[in-house]
Amino acid sequence: MxxxxxxxxxxxxxxxxxxxxxxxxxxxxxxxxxxxxxxxxxxxxxxxxxxxxxxxxxxxxxxxxxxxxxxxxxxxxxxxxxxxxxxxxxxxxxxxxxxxxxxxxxxxxxxxxxxxxxxxxxxxxxxxxxxxxxxxxxxxxxxxxxxxxxxxxxxxxxxxxxxxxxxxxxxxxxxxxxxxxxxxxxxxxxxxxxxxxxxxxxxxxxxxKNTSISNFFQDQVIRSALALKIHQYEDTGAIIASPTTSLPEHPGSGRNWDYRFCWMRDTYYILNAFNNIGHFEEMERYFHFIANITAKDTQRYQPLYSISGQSKLTELELELEGYLGNNRPVRIGNDAYTHIQNDVYGQILVALLPLYIDRRFNDEERIESRKLISKTLKKIQQTMNEPDAGLWEFRDFAQYHCYTYLFHWAGSAAARNIARHMGDRELEQQANQLMQEASSKIEECFDPQRGVYTQAIGKHHLDASTLQLIMMHYLDPSSDRAKTHLAEMEKELKTPEGLFYRYKHADDFGVPQSTFLICAFWYIEALACVGRIDEAVREFESILKYTNHLGLLSEDVDSRDGSQWGNFPQAYSHVGLLNAVYRISKQLDRPSFL
Known part of the structure; x- marks a missing residue:
């Protein structure tokens, strides 16, 4: 084929x-x-x-x-x-x-x-x-x-x-x-x-010309930045995952989803990408969208919202033949809005941190921020012992996901830094306490026999999202534990071509057949973090063959033949490329004439 x-x-x-x-x-x-x-x-x-x-x-x-x-x-x-x-x-x-x-x-x-x-x-x-x-x-x-x-x-x-x-x-x-x-x-x-x-x-x-980038793979960075830019709906500041719906993760899979919405879990990575390339205006607009979402007095923050902040995204199936004439169902809306994904609270807190440490923002943009920080921290506290669907949005089961606890930890750390900035001792102590609780939960995911962190507490499966333990410096990248964790992840989830599976266990649609492109970029970042720079560069070069003729990236790649699948183009994949290049180029920071 x-x-x-x-x-x-x-x-x-x-x-x-x-x-x-x-x-x-x-x-x-x-x-x-x-x-x-x-x-x-x-x-x-x-x-x-x-x-x-x-x-x-x-x-x-x-x-x-x-x-x-x-x-x-x-x-x-x-x-x-x-x-x-x-x-x-x-x-x-x-x-x-x-x-x-x-x-x-x-x-x-x-x-x-x-x-x-x-x-x-x-x-x-x-x-x-x-x-x-x-x-x-x-x-x-x-x-x-x-x-x-x-x-x-x-x-x-x-x-x-x-x-x-x-x-x-x-x-x-x-x-x-x-x-x-x-x-x-x-x-x-x-x-x-x-x-x-x-x-x-x-x-x-x-x-x-106003983009701050190194000389490392400039053409690919520019194309990814240009693609990401137009995924922002400027009227509200929302950034969608993809302009398309119902392009299958692999043919006949039924994994056909509508991605024309704004996922809260992507917030940190997207803002990081814009910040890394020096584009402030897009960050600022996205902050306004997040502020409007979080200002609503709701019991929970949803995993995703419409581009105008609407919460109800009813999932429907249409009478259309589907991609290539045979990939049904064709869906609009996304039932994931009803899911419990508790990493969203930490994502928002980490995303808000630049409001306090980046002097380009002014005081007016931090109005009522203590109330927001306190409210979001409280949600971390309330959900600390609650299983969720995780970032991969499992539809038929809930677990105590390592990734969720990582963002409980990271969000609490961000809140602690914000509290220090505001001189709020009470908020700082609350954040410290939650950091410790989240850390203990993460450690419950550790498998001492293999020296690796698993997908969830009490589970044996590995999950590419735990690469973030290294990237977000929960694990010291220079430590043996970080290096062993990465080696075990490579052993189980990496393909010979350098692609990465999200996980390899069966979910509600069976065992995944395609790899998720963002995971390959996370792997490249993790390699750079632990000092395996030559490998990171080599893996990055290898991943570039999975673009289309214009340098655009899909959501998924079939490791058997390199085929593009999933929604296209995928903003998240281009975010992954931008952040991976930034991570590598920081490690390779040297004059261009050398």
Missing amino acids: AKHTYDMGLIGNCAYLALIHKDTSIEWLCWPRFDSSFVFGPLLDQKKGGEYSIKPDAEHFTSHQYYMENTNILCTEITCQEGSYRVTDFAPRFRQHQRYYKPLMLVRKVEPLSGSPRIKATCRPVGNYGEFPLSRRRSSNHIAFLGLDEEVRLTTNASLSYILEDQYFVLNETLYFVLTYGAPLEANLESTAEAFLSQTRRYWRNWV
């Missing part, structure tokens, strides 16, 4: 995201929000998903897809017997009137490169996850698609007749296609599209 990769590129502007196949098809576009129904979704159903493509009149053609350097602007060059042409796709984003201009607008510039290629421009948006096509209304220079809450409009200088009648035509001039949701493009098409392209290109290149 051939290696499976996601042959698509990602564009976005922090208001929406779209996936574009190498054949120019818009495979996935949700409007008006990240978590709305798709307007184009052939990724999950070729019949019901609609279509927006600019394809050649040829059965056989080649494609070359690439990003304009240091941008989120995607170029797809199609070559067939009659000639070649380029489609440039982008979501406008730039500063305008002291604000970011980020409309629900997808701009496609189509230009002939050689010969006289014949093309067909197809645009058939759909509503409510493919339940109904939209009606069309022709105007002088645009086609309006009606049936959604707001109008979808295609404004173009191409022949409307050819588009409406699905006809091929010769591409002998540069054409522009501007698709909008809500507010349409009213200005001059050609000049406005070119101006938006120029300003968007300038915006992304300036953003990259």
Whole structure:
């Protein structure tokens, strides 16, 4: 069986995201929000998903897809017997009137490169996850698609007749296609599209120039940073795990989940990644989202929330054929919002720590923070002896997870440092006490015969998440215990290719067949921590072969053939890459001329 990769590129502007196949098809576009129904979704159903493509009149053609350097602007060059042409796709984003201009607008510039290629421009948006096509209304220079809450409009200088009648035509001039949701493009098409392209290109290149990175694998770091940036829904500051839903962890697995939400457990790692590359604005917006979530007077913090902080994410199954026509169910919503995942409290406390130690934040941004710190610490205290679903969201059983206790410990340590900063002795003592309790629970996970920390108290299984014991300095990285723990983890969970399984025991869906990419990056970080730098570099180089043609990473990788699976692209995988590079480059800190 051939290696499976996601042959698509990602564009976005922090208001929406779209996936574009190498054949120019818009495979996935949700409007008006990240978590709305798709307007184009052939990724999950070729019949019901609609279509927006600019394809050649040829059965056989080649494609070359690439990003304009240091941008989120995607170029797809199609070559067939009659000639070649380029489609440039982008979501406008730039500063305008002291604000970011980020409309629900997808701009496609189509230009002939050689010969006289014949093309067909197809645009058939759909509503409510493919339940109904939209009606069309022709105007002088645009086609309006009606049936959604707001109008979808295609404004173009191409022949409307050819588009409406699905006809091929010769591409002998540069054409522009501007698709909008809500507010349409009213200005001059050609000049406005070119101006938006120029300003968007300038915006992304300036953003990259303001990124603090070493010389270590710069291309991969820049692409990961650019991908992560557009996973943030700027309106609220939320950062989603992935723009897609129901791409299987491996074919036919049934492990098909909706990842278009904001997971609290990712907070610490994501903020760490943005901080490591010197991007403060994204951190600040994410803090505001977390503050709004935690301000709610609820009994528990959920593992995940919608991008606007909604708590109810009812899981539904749709009547769609699924990825590649046979991967069902197709799910929207995520029942994990009902799960008990107690590591979330420590995650939030660790995430809040920079508010106090980073002088870029001002005092106004710490309003009522003592109340929040105290409330979150109390939740750690209340859940210290409670089993949970763990970070892997086991659906059918609860355990006393080592990872949960690690974040009880780390969160309490962060709260202690914050309390010291505020001069609050009572809060500091409370945090110290909880640190000790959490530490004793972690030690209950230790298997002295193997010299390794197990997944949960009283369990024999190993879990990649316990690599964090080294990375978060619960274990002294220079200690024998840290080195032995890492060696045992390698022995059981690492593949010869350097990939890492989350765990190898059966869960509610059987034994996992694919590896989880973030775990491989955790392993690389752990190697760097214990001083095995050459191995960390070698393993990192090995992992890079699991990107697609554009350097984008999936959630899972099949260790047998290197296939990409799971939702795509996965923000968490790119976070893992950024943090692994930072960890290695700190250890390799030396002048570039040496």
